Amino acid sequence: MSNDEGKNVYQQYDPFQYNQLDMNRSIFHQQAAAALDPGLMSFTNFFDTSSLEYNSLSKAFDVSCCSSQVISAVDDVSKKKASTTTPNSSVSSSSNEAAVEEDSVKSNKLEDIKGRCENKDEEKSKKQNSNLSKKKEKRPREPRFAFLTKSEIDHLEDGYRWRKYGQKAVKNSPYPRSYYRCTSQKCVVKKRVERSYQDPSVVITTYEGQHNHHCPATLRGHSAGIMSSPFYASASASVTAASSGPTLPQELFSHLLPTNNCQTDPAASMMYQNLSLQQHLQLPDHYGLLQDLFTQK
DNA sequence: CGGGTTTGACCTGCGC
DNA sequence: GCGCAGGTCAAACCCG
Numbered sequence: 001m002s003n004d005e006g007k008n009v010y011q012q013y014d015p016f017q018y019n020q021l022d023m024n025r026s027i028f029h030q031q032a033a034a035a036l037d038p039g040l041m042s043f044t045n046f047f048d049t050s051s052l053e054y055n056s057l058s059k060a061f062d063v064s065c066c067s068s069q070v071i072s073a074v075d076d077v078s079k080k081k082a083s084t085t086t087p088n089s090s091v092s093s094s095s096n097e098a099a100v101e102e103d104s105v106k107s108n109k110l111e112d113i114k115g116r117c118e119n120k121d122e123e124k125s126k127k128q129n130s131n132l133s134k135k136k137e138k139r140p141r142e143p144r145f146a147f148l149t150k151s152e153i154d155h156l157e158d159g160y161r162w163r164k165y166g167q168k169a170v171k172n173s174p175y176p177r178s179y180y181r182c183t184s185q186k187c188v189v190k191k192r193v194e195r196s197y198q199d200p201s202v203v204i205t206t207y208e209g210q211h212n213h214h215c216p217a218t219l220r221g222h223s224a225g226i227m228s229s230p231f232y233a234s235a236s237a238s239v240t241a242a243s244s245g246p247t248l249p250q251e252l253f254s255h256l257l258p259t260n261n262c263q264t265d266p267a268a269s270m271m272y273q274n275l276s277l278q279q280h281l282q283l284p285d286h287y288g289l290l291q292d293l294f295t296q297k
Numbered sequence: 298c299g300g301g302t303t304t305g306a307c308c309t310g311c312g313c
Numbered sequence: 314g315c316g317c318a319g320g321t322c323a324a325a326c327c328c329g
């Protein structure tokens with residue numbers, strides 16, 4: 001299933017495909033330029049501003065699915081379905097709805113657990129029954145967002161608390177994929193972390209869903225915490241990807257990139273100045289979508 | 298003791 | 314229908 005997804009992700013790395021994408025890229029540039037305020041707002045400011053701009057960039061990123069640097073790993077299922085429609089039209093399913101749906105599924109599961117008996121056979125048949133009922137109400141997957149980060153640390157600190165619930169070997173890759181769930185109650189956000197087998201220094205973090213709560217780090221005056229976090233450090237050093245789809249994980253971007261807090265926190269602000277994103281993008285020119293985005297105007 | 302990680306088993310979806 | 318690979322579960326274990 002997500003074999004496709006893996007392929008999709010890695011295909012974007014393929015430098016030989018970039019030529020075919022110039023057209024889409026230029027469209028992306030236009031949209032990004034239109035989306036960005038002429039006043040060179042920060043990336044985070046951009047995400048924090050109106051939904052209009054937000055949507056514009058979403059669209060831009062959608063186009064950029066075919067581009068070189070902004071690598072997206074939109075949910076493979078929705079992608080397949082979307083292939084029959086326009087590229088921008090697909091991923092508009094409300095993540096809240098999906099979350100609610102998942103909640104109901106979870107509560108069903110809890111009921112399952114409550115009613116679990118000692119008899120293993122019975123347990124198995126129950127499981128099968130619950131699976132059957134699950135099968136009927138095939139819930140749509142939440143949109144996914146893949147972030148590539150050059151880092152030696154696999155699990156990057158992003159301000160949220162995660163519980164690892166699984167690890168799997170990835171086909172054709174020496175590096176395992178780890179599965180994490182947000183530890184916050186009722187939050188159904190998941191993320192997968194794996195290392196690129198082509199470039200082991202790159203960590204691929206795929207987020208699924210949207211947090212329905214505040215970032216714990218944000219709640220306790222986050223700028224210091226985030227700034228000192230390894231994630232921030234690595235992100236400052238090399239942001240190599242962004243996302244696509246309408247429900248961008250804004251918090252992540254806020255942490256990934258200098259926030260308004262930088263303006264109030266002199267140390268952070270200085271750090272930002274010293275570590276300008278543009279300066280630290282370590283990819284070749286044709287990778288430079290984000291770079292272009294920041295150098296626009 | 299509570300919360301997180303590890304890991305083998307199991308489930309599911311997809312391609313052949 | 315079968316096999317494969319991804320995704321999830323849950324018991325055992327670890328750690329502060």
